[in-house]
Amino acid sequence: MLDLTNKIALITGGGSGIGKAVALLFAKQGAIVCILDMDESGGSTVVAQIISEGNHAAFFKCNVATQADVKKVVDVIYNEFGAVDILVNNAGIAHIGRADATAEEDFDKVIVVNVKGVYNCLYAVLPLMRLKGGVICNMASVASSVGLADRFAYSTSKAAVVGMTLSVAKDYLQDKIRCNCVSPGRVHTPFVDGYLAKTYPGQEQEMFEKLSKTQPIGRMGQPEEIAGLILYLCSDEAAFITGSDYPIDGGFIKLNT
The missing domain is CATH 1.10.287 (Helix Hairpins)
Structure with a gap:
């Protein structure tokens, strides 16, 4: 079960944190992992660990906020491996501040990474996935479902991720593309x-x-716990699941009243 053997998996922000945990777990399950990250040192270190364990991975320096950069990297991956089976849109940044304390440049930065970054990856990958199907998992947050103090820009961006998830799931049903998102609490x-x-x-x-x-x-939560849920959603065992947001939050949304 949860076998990803020879699946080509793109993981953004795979050089640290949750993305690193996803990359390591996917590789153990047989995927050929492609890490897209701005952190060349972190991404290369994760790739080296995967290879040392006898599995397959490659690092690609990529700024998800720049569409041309994403398109170039995705084309290189497709030309090398012949497919893109899984996309995990994990890359993102945080910001602390209320609406009247969030500078315009800070708001723009959060949106361009957390929202446009996801869009850029979808834009590049979806035409390739339409050829034979695929799976997408986006990283949302409990901030998209409940009011978190001092998280105006971040909450806005993660609500957008949920909206994009639903839209893609609806639009590409006939192309055998599934799209879900996960909403972690504090990890x-x-x-x-x-x-x-x-x-x-x-x-x-x-x-x-x-x-x-x-x-x-x-x-x-631990990054490995989030990675476990993402693995399930990207596996064939979850073939009946699309258009859903999965909280993984230690009861934060439902029990924190």
């Missing part, structure tokens, strides 16, 4: 550690525990 990634160190120096552990307890389950 313990290097971003979280960096944020705490920068914002609460000397109080990192205290604030980590405080943030962990905002989820009813009492802890943050």
Whole structure:
């Protein structure tokens, strides 16, 4: 079950965090993993780990916010491997601030990466997937479903991701393309550690525990847990699932009342 043998899987932001966990898990399940990331060091390190474990992967430096860059990389991948079977739109950035405290340049940056970046990848990959079908999984967030304090731009961008997911799922049903998204709660990634160190120096552990307890389950998620759900949604076992948003949030949406 959950076999991805010889599937060509594109994972954006695969050099760290959730994207890294997805890349490692997909490779173990037999996929040929193509990591698209701006972080050449991180992406190359993940690829090296995958290869050292006897699996297959390649790194492609790519700015998802630039359509020409995405199109060029996707064309290279298609010409080399002959297919694009799976796309995981994971790359994204965060932002903290309310509407009246979000500068225009910060808002634009979040939208161009989190929204246009997803669109750019869809635009490049969908024509190739229409040839024989495929699976897409987008990274949304609990911020798309509930009001999170001081997350105006980020919440806006992730709500857009859910909308794009539904649109693609509807438009490409007849092309045998499935499209879903996942909405994680707080996940313990290097971003979280960096944020705490920068914002609460000397109080990192205290604030980590405080943030962990905002989820009813009492802890943050692990990247590998999110990767497990994404693997299922991209596998043949999930062939009857499309147009859905899957919270994976320790009960945050439904139980945090």
